[in-house]
Structure formats: C-alpha cells, structure tokens
Amino acid sequence: MLEMITEQDLKVLIKEDELQNSIKQLGEKLNDFYKNEELYVISVLKGSVMFTVDLVKHLKMPLNMNFIRLSSYGSGFTSSGKVNAVDISLPDLNGKNVLIVEDIIDTGLTAKFLIDFMHLNFKTKSLKFCSLLDKRETRKVDIEPDYYCFRIGNQFVVGYGLDYDGFYRNLPYIGYLET
Ligand code: 5GP
Numbered sequence: 770m771l772e773m774i775t776e777q778d779l780k781v782l783i784k785e786d787e788l789q790n791s792i793k794q795l796g797e798k799l800n801d802f803y804k805n806e807e808l809y810v811i812s813v814l815k816g817s818v819m820f821t822v823d824l825v826k827h828l829k830m831p832l833n834m835n836f837i838r839l840s841s842y843g844s845g846f847t848s849s850g851k852v853n854a855v856d857i858s859l860p861d862l863n864g865k866n867v868l869i870v871e872d873i874i875d876t877g878l879t880a881k882f883l884i885d886f887m888h889l890n891f892k893t894k895s896l897k898f899c900s901l902l903d904k905r906e907t908r909k910v911d912i913e914p915d916y917y918c919f920r921i922g923n924q925f926v927v928g929y930g931l932d933y934d935g936f937y938r939n940l941p942y943i944g945y946l947e948t
Contacts, residue, residue, distance in 0.1 A: 776937075779944035782926060783919055788901075788942065789823065791918040795899065796827025798916065799868070802897075807831045809865045813879070814838040815938065816872030819930035820901040824870065835859055839879055852882040862891040872930050873902040877912040884912070902926065902943070919943075 799808075808830050812821035814837065825832060838855040867887065874880050880898055887896055899916035906923045921943075927933045928940030937944070 776940075776944075778946055779927065779937075779940075780947050781942050782921065782924075782945045783929075783943040785941040788918070788929060792820065792823050792901075793827055795916055795918055796824055799824075799899075800827070800829050803830050803866060805830050806866055807833070809833045809835060809860070809862055809867045810870055811835045811837060811859065811867060811883075812870045813872070813883070816930045816932070817870050817901070819938070820872055821870045824899075833860070839882070852879050854882075854886075857886070862887070862893050864892070864894050866895045867891075867893045867897070869896075869898045871898070871900040871914075873904060873926070874900045874912070874914055874917075875904045875907050876909040878910060880912050880914070881910045901929070 808828070810821065810825060810828075810832060812818065812834065818836075821834075825834060837857045837859065839857070840853045840855055869880075869883055869887075871880065880900075884896070884898065887893060897915040900914040901918050903914055903917040903920045904923065905920060924945045925933075926943050926945050927937035928942050928944045930938050931943070932938045
C-alpha cells in the first residue's frame with residue numbers, strides 16, 4: 770500500500786516559467802543542429818508527454834512524432850532496475866534523424882535499453898537523446914544525454930509528466946517531497 774501524498778506535501782523545485790524558458794532554449798539548439806532536416810521524435814510515455822508536447826512546438830523542421838511505452842518504475846519511489854517494453858512499435862527509422870525524448874534519466878537503464886534497441890534494429894542517420902531532467906548521482910550505467918534542461922539531485926520528483934502512483938503528472942511545475 771503506497772503512502773498518500775497531497776499537493777501540500779510538495780515543494781516547488783523548478784517553476785513553470787523556468788521549465789518553459791529552458792525548453793524554448795533547447796528547441797532553439799535543436800533547430801540550429803538539425804537545420805531543416807527531417808526529424809523523427811520518439812517520446813517515451815507516459816512521463817515525457819508534457820515535455821515533448823511543449824518542446825515540439827518550438828521545432829521548425831519537418832517533424833514526425835512517435836510515442837513508445839516503457840516501464841521501469843513499478844510503484845513508489847525506486848526504480849525496479851528492469852526495463853520492460855510495453856509498446857515499442859515504430860516506423861522504419863533507417864537513414865533517419867532520430868531524437869529520443871525522456872522525462873528524466875535516473876539509473877540510466879531506460880536510456881541504455883533504448884539506445885541499444887535503436888542500434889540493434891536501425892541504422893539511423895543520427896541518434897540523439899534528450900532528457901528534461903538529469904539525476905546524475907543515481908546513475909548505474911555510464912550514459913549521458915546529448916541534451917538536458919536541468920540537472921537535479923537525488924530526490925524523487927513529480928509534476929510536469931512525472932507521477933507518483935499515476936498522480937501529479939498534470940502539475941505545471943516540478944515538485945519534490947520534503948522528507
Ligand atoms: P532510469 O531507467 O533512468 O532509472 O529511470 C527512468 C524512468 O524512471 C523515468 O522515465 C521515470 O519514469 C522514472 N523516474 C526516475 N526518477 C524519477 C523521479 O524522481 N520521479 C518520478 N516520478 N519518476 C522517476
């Protein structure tokens with residue numbers, strides 16, 4: 770049984786305007802990098818949905834949006850350490866520019882799983898990984914995002930797509946539980 774948390778238990782870690790400014794800057798960097806080349810975005814559900822939707826609004830190249838679903842967190846605060854592919858159906862990505870969009874890199878196991886999956890199944894023109902948040906201290910595999918918006922410490926965060934037992938994804942800011 771999970772402990773109930775309420776919005777009053779949460780402290781704001783990253784405010785809505787900070788999120789939006791940083792995402793806009795990332796969009797500009799990506800526009801510079803890809804110029805007007807076609808881009809295939811792969812958004813990892815459910816956590817990166819808010820980030821993806823806000824990010825792609827800043828992108829100017831011809832863009833093909835895809836969603837896949839993985840799971841590594843069962844319920845609660847810690848990663849299960851095992852990545853499951855829930856739905857990973859994708860178009861033919863051979864010869865394409867591919868950008869994977871994640872909410873947060875924690876242990877790095879999900880990112881590694883996805884990058885290995887891509888290399889195994891496709892010969893992409895380019896493959897980049899971007900994450901809204903980078904939780905460096907908890908890394909279990911040697912992996913770095915090509916782009917990230919914020920580096921955070923070892924704390925469990927919710928909001929802006931990130932959940933606790935399915936809740937809080939709708940918050941427009943990133944919050945954490947004060948322990
Ligand atoms: P990793 O495979 O890097 O350990 O974890 C990636 C996934 O774990 C993320 O996509 C996210 O769903 C979940 N996750 C990791 N840290 C947090 C956190 O602090 N809060 C929430 N809500 N989910 C997290």
